[in-house]
Amino acid sequence: MEKYIKIETKNSDLIIKLKGELDEYICSIIKAQIDYEYKSNLSKDIIFDFKEVTFIDSSTLGMVIGRYKKALENGGRVYIVGAKNQVEKIFEISNISSIISRFNNINEITRCS
């Protein structure tokens, strides 16, 4: 699934770089990978980078929220960066910012404690 996802770690952050069209089919495959990496790296916070994503729908929102719930159980947080165009529009309609903080890029993230 390298076409859609690249996972990096930085300290206790899990950085998920996503790419392309992320519908329910793609999300159902990559979320297992995310959960595995989160656990095996003993990560705390998760950063979703949507800079290279061209399409999302509500299943992508579900995937992000599902990971958010897991991170919360672990005392961690989820951050979203890089959304633009259609992706930005879906985030706005859904008002996901009411539960997950969004930033333009990784450098701008201010951590919630």
Place this chain on the structure above:
Amino acid sequence: MNNNKNEMKLCFTSKSSNEMLARNAIASFLAYLDPPVVWLNELKTAVSEIVTNSIIHGYEEDDEKEIRMKSGILGNKVFVEIEDDGKGVKMTDEILNGEIKITSDDKTAGMGFKIVEAFTSNLKVETSENGGTKVYFEKEFFN
């Protein structure tokens, strides 16, 4: 003679991997009109939401069923109709005006119809007595 009537029908198996088939089919159907990317992306998103609903909720992930998509051009708008023979849906206010919450479902976040409404017009959802769901919506042209 300018005939603005044009129609296509597509049947496909209720597999998740066909969500992109549905999106690409609608894009292919309208390609000759050279729609703006933003407009087309909104229509593709609506199609993706409804097809995903059929797969996940209508058929509860039974991937051997049939989904039928019809699309056509009527004057200055395009219509899409997506039909399944699955569980049927009871349209509540909560479904139509989904709000994202921490308790949101992992698969769909309950936001599907809200997104479809934002991107289309004249949304109609029908469930028959024997179950099955037919979702219809329109989108006016961009010119």
